[in-house]
Amino acid sequence: MSVRITDRAFDPAAEAAALSHGRTDIGAVVAFSGICRDSEDGEKIASLTLEHYPGMAEAEIERHVQEAEQRWPLLGVRVVHRVGRIEPGETIVFVACASKHRRAAFEAAEFLMDYLKTHAPFWKKVEAAGQTSWVDAKEKDDEAAARWVRDPKRDAAE
């Protein structure tokens, strides 16, 4: 597992390659990049600034990676999250999961992203038209995370 928070631009392709470099046991890598767009609701965006809770942000991501490793047969996980000022076109977050087969890698990557959005202590501020404002949390992100909550009855039946 590798979890990194950085205030510098990084190359998602290099991160994905590093995950499986020199390994022949990995059959699938699913890599997700969340990228800063240049507009939101038709309005031009100049930049995003990400604030985080140092210490807790890393711990919270690691906790969810550990949960993913328990739920799916993963052979590697890599998470990189930017903080500070980010311009359109730059990658904000990168999540990659490696496994023997694709299904576990797809599901674990999606699980991690859904939890990152709602549980990892990061906050986005957007700069548009010379003004800055904090981004509101989205209800659909909570719903996306909620679908991964395990139903103890169903788990017992499996």
Next chain:
Amino acid sequence: MKILYFAWIRERVGKAEEELSLPATVQTVGDLVQWLKGHGEEYAYAFDNPKVVRAAIDRVHVKPEAKLAGAREIALFPPMTGG
């Protein structure tokens, strides 16, 4: 007790962290938010809507009912918008 603030709560309070001596009546996270609300104009503004305030004790998410006893660090922040 060390209290940390993040994002717009930090901006409204006007500081990122502070050491506060809490009265014995402040036992839970919810009590703390209510108490801070009466702590001055900037706090009243920051904690205007306690329902949206999220909290962590010693870097672990907690609910408003969580007890503060034994905590080293309490963080108060708005819903998270990372990723």
